[in-house]
Amino acid sequence: MFKLIDKGIPLTVEIILDGKAELVPENITVAAAALFCGLESVRKTPVSGSNRLPLCMMGVCYECLMKINGQANQRGCQILVKPGMVIERQSGAAELESGYETEV
Amino acid sequence: MEYDVIVIGGGLVGSSIAYGLSKQKLKTLVLDGGDQSFRASRGNFGLVWVQGKGWNYAPYARWCQQAADLWPEFNQELQDVSSATLDYQRTGGFHFCLDETEWEQRQKMLAAVNRHTEGQFEYDMIDRIRLKKMIPQISNKVIGGSFSGQDGHVDPLALLHALFTGMNQQGVDYLASQSVNLIERRDNGYLVKTNKGMFSSEKLVLCAGLGNQKLGPMVGLEVPVIVERGQVMITERMKPFLEWPTLHVRQTGAGTIQIGDSHEDVGFNDGTDPYVLKKIAQRAVSMFPFLESVKVVRAWGALRILTPDHNPIYQQSSAYPGAFAVTCHSGVTLAAAHAGPVANWISGKDQPSDINQFSADRFNV
Numbered sequence: 001m002f003k004l005i006d007k008g009i010p011l012t013v014e015i016i017l018d019g020k021a022e023l024v025p026e027n028i029t030v031a032a033a034a035l036f037c038g039l040e041s042v043r044k045t046p047v048s049g050s051n052r053l054p055l056c057m058m059g060v061c062y063e064c065l066m067k068i069n070g071q072a073n074q075r076g077c078q079i080l081v082k083p084g085m086v087i088e089r090q091s092g093a094a095e096l097e098s099g100y101e102t103e104v
Numbered sequence: 105m106e107y108d109v110i111v112i113g114g115g116l117v118g119s120s121i122a123y124g125l126s127k128q129k130l131k132t133l134v135l136d137g138g139d140q141s142f143r144a145s146r147g148n149f150g151l152v153w154v155q156g157k158g159w160n161y162a163p164y165a166r167w168c169q170q171a172a173d174l175w176p177e178f179n180q181e182l183q184d185v186s187s188a189t190l191d192y193q194r195t196g197g198f199h200f201c202l203d204e205t206e207w208e209q210r211q212k213m214l215a216a217v218n219r220h221t222e223g224q225f226e227y228d229m230i231d232r233i234r235l236k237k238m239i240p241q242i243s244n245k246v247i248g249g250s251f252s253g254q255d256g257h258v259d260p261l262a263l264l265h266a267l268f269t270g271m272n273q274q275g276v277d278y279l280a281s282q283s284v285n286l287i288e289r290r291d292n293g294y295l296v297k298t299n300k301g302m303f304s305s306e307k308l309v310l311c312a313g314l315g316n317q318k319l320g321p322m323v324g325l326e327v328p329v330i331v332e333r334g335q336v337m338i339t340e341r342m343k344p345f346l347e348w349p350t351l352h353v354r355q356t357g358a359g360t361i362q363i364g365d366s367h368e369d370v371g372f373n374d375g376t377d378p379y380v381l382k383k384i385a386q387r388a389v390s391m392f393p394f395l396e397s398v399k400v401v402r403a404w405g406a407l408r409i410l411t412p413d414h415n416p417i418y419q420q421s422s423a424y425p426g427a428f429a430v431t432c433h434s435g436v437t438l439a440a441a442h443a444g445p446v447a448n449w450i451s452g453k454d455q456p457s458d459i460n461q462f463s464a465d466r467f468n469v
Contacts, residue, residue, distance in 0.1 A: 046341045046359045062401075073340045073399065093341040093359040096241065097397045 002035040016086045030076035030087055031057060031064040039089070042066050042076060046093035066090050105293045105304050107133045107277075109450065112284055112296070112319060113311035115145035116260070116435030117442060119267040121309055124447025126274030133303055134271065135296065138281035142314055142374055145435055147406025149336055149364050150260040150356075151349055152192070152437050155199060155227055155252040159213040162220035163461035164415045167441065169221050172254055174440035179258070185273060186266035190258050191357030197255030198230075198239075198350040200246045200391055210250050227252040241345055243393050249350075257349040259357060260436050267439070284312075287322040289424060294323075307426040309450055313409045314372075316417075316431050324423030326464055327431055330410040331372060335380050336364040337403035339395075346392075353388050353395075361398065363388045367408075374405045408433045411464075418446065418462040429464070 004025070011023035017037055024033045031054035034042050041051035043065050054064035057077045064076040068087050072094035076087070111122045114136030125132045137143075154172045158165025172194075179192040201207040207229070214227045230238070231248045271278060279300070286297040293306045310319045310327070320327035341359035355361050366380045381403050389396050409431060411417055416432030428450055432438055445456045 093343045094398075095343050096345050097394050 001038065004036070013081050013083050015081050015084070018087070018089050024081055026081070028081055029057070030066060030068060030074070030079045030081055030085070032077075033081050034064070034066070034076060034087070041089065043090040044092055049092065105291075105306050107131050107303065107305035109133070109307040109309060110135060110294065110296055110303055110305040111309045111311055113137070113313060113315065114278065114280070115143065115311065115313060116148075116264055116267070116439055117145075117313070117430055117432065118309070118311035119264065119271060120435070120439040120442035121311060121430065121447050121450065122276050123267050123270045123274065124443035125451060126271060126276045127443075128447060128451040128453075130451055131275075132271075133277045133279070133305065135282040135284065135298060135303070136278065136280045137283070137312070137315070142372065142407045144313055144406050144409055144433070145264055146261065147334075147336070147374070147404055148260050148436060149334075149362060150257050150263075150354070150436060151197070151351070152194070152256040152258055153197065153351075153434070154217075154225060154254045154437075155197065155250060156210075156213055156217065157434070157437075158220060158415070159216045161413065161415050163458040165217045165220035165225065166458060167416075167456075167462075168434070168437055169224055169254070170445070171438045171441035172256070174444055175256065175437075178440035178443060182263070182266040182270065186262075186269040188262060188266065189357070190262045190266060192256065192258040192263075193349075193357075194254070194256035195348050196251055196253035197257070198235075198249045198251050198348050200235075200242075200249040200350060200352075202245055202390070203247060207248055214250055214252075225252065225254065239346065239348075241392050241394055243391055245390050251348075255349065257354055258436060263436065263439060267443075284315075284319060287319065287427075292426075294424075294427065307450065308428065310427070310429040310431075313431070314407065316429055320429055323427035323429075324421045325419060325427070325429045326467075327417060327429050328412055328464065328467055329431060330412065332408040332410055333368040333370050333374060333405050334365040334408055335368075335376055335384060335403060335405045336362060337381060337384065337400045338362050340399045340401055342398060345394075350391075352384075353392060360401075361395070363395075363400075372407070374407050376403050376405050412467055416462055417464045418449075418456075418459050419464055 009025045052063045055061045066076045068074040108130035110133045111118045114134045122134045157168040217225045228251045282298040288295045294308045296303045316327040317329045339361040346355045421427040
C-alpha cells in the first residue's frame with residue numbers, strides 16, 4: 001500500500017520485523033518501516049483486541065505501539081530503525097517486566 | 105414554580121442527587137459550572153472505599169459503610185441505564201504498611217471503624233508472608249497491610265457519564281456554564297439568578313463543591329470548605345497484575361495503572377508539580393518495584409473539597425426551609441447514598457438516621 005516516493009533510496013538497513021528479515025532505508029522510523037514492509041497491523045488493542053496500524057506518525061495517537069528490542073509499548077513513529085533491530089507486533093497490553101520478584 | 109428542585113452543581117454529588125430526585129418523579133434542574141470550574145469529579149482516583157473512613161467520627165464510618173453496601177445494586181442499575189460498564193468491582197482493597205508504627209496505627213484505626221459500625225466493617229491485617237502469596241509483585245519493604253473485602257473501585261468518568269445518561273433519560277434539565285449570582289426566597293420557593301437567566305423552584309440543593317462556601321450564606325448556611333490538591337498519574341496499559349485496588353495504586357479495567365496521591369495546600373491551583381509527582385512515583389515503586397520500568401502517560405491535579413474535620417456536611421437550612429447543602433470529598437463512594445437515601449430525604453421522605461450528625465453546626469461549638 002505504501003511506496004517510497006524516491007525509488008532511488010537504497011535499502012541499507014536490515015531489521016527483523018515480525019520474525020522476518022527485511023531491508024529498509026536508513027533514517028526512517030519503525031512505524032514507517034512497518035508500513036513500507038506492508039504489515040497489516042502493528043498491534044492488537046488491549047481492550048477489544050482489534051488490529052491497528054500507525055495513524056498520526058508524530059507521537060500523539062499511540063496507535064503504533066510495538067515491541068522493539070524486547071521492550072513493549074514503544075511508539076514506532078518516535079524511534080528510527082537501526083541495523084539488527086528486532087521489532088515485533090504487540091498483542092494486547094504489555095507484560096510486566098520480570099526479575100523484580102524478590103523472595104520473602 | 106418551574107421546578108420542584110434546582111440542584112446547583114453537576115459533579116458527582118450534584119448528578120447523583122439529581123438522578124435520585126428524578127427517580128422520585130421530581131422535576132429537577134441541574135445548574136452546572138463551566139470548563140473553568142474546578143472539577144474534582146473529573147480528577148479523582150475512583151475508589152469505592154470503606155476502610156479507615158470515619159475512624160474518628162462514628163456517623164461517617166456508618167455512612168460510608170451504608171453507601172458501599174448500596175453500590176452493587178447501584179452499579180447494576182447504572183449499567184442498565186447507560187448500557188455501558190462502569191468497571192465497578194468489589195474485590196476488597198489493601199492499604200500497605202512500610203513499618204511497624206504504620207502497622208500499629210492502621211490496626212487501631214480499623215478497630216475503631218469496626219467498633220463504630222458495630223462489627224459491620226470487617227477487615228484483616230495481613231502479614232508479609234500472606235501478602236506475598238496474594239501479590240507476588242509486592243516489595244519486601246512492605247511489611248504487611250490491611251485488607252477489607254468491602255472495598256472496591258470503579259471508573260469514575262464512566263460513573264459520571266452513566267449518571268448524566270440517567271438524568272437525561274429521567275427528564276432532568278441540565279444547563280452548563282452557569283454562574284449563580286443570587287438566590288432569593290420567593291413564594292415558598294427559591295429564585296436562582298445566574299449569569300444566563302433566572303430559574304425558580306420549590307427546593308434547592310447546593311452541590312457546588314468549593315462553591316458552596318459562597319452560595320451557602322445566600323440561604324442561611326455556613327459551609328466551611330478547605331481546598332487541598334491531590335495529584336495522580338496514570339501509566340501505559342499493562343497485563344493484569346493487581347486484582348485488588350490499594351489506597352495508592354490501582355489497575356483499571358483497561359489495564360492502565362493509576363498512582364496517587366498527594367495532599368497539598370496550594371490554594372486554587374489544580375496544576376501538577378514534578379517534585380510532588382516524583383515523590384508519588386517513588387512511593388509506588390517502593391511498593392511495586394517493577395513499576396520502575398513502566399511508563400507514565402498522563403498526570404494531573406485536582407482539588408479535594410474538605411471540611412474542617414474532613415467529614416461531610418448534609419444540612420437543611422433552618423432559616424430557609426427547603427434549601428439544602430451537601431459537601432463531601434468522597435463523591436464516588438457516597439454516590440450510591442446520594443442517589444438513594446439523600447435524594448429521598450431531600451424529597452421529603454425518610455430522613456437517614458444519622459443525618460443530623462452531619463450538620464455544619466458541629467463547627468460552631
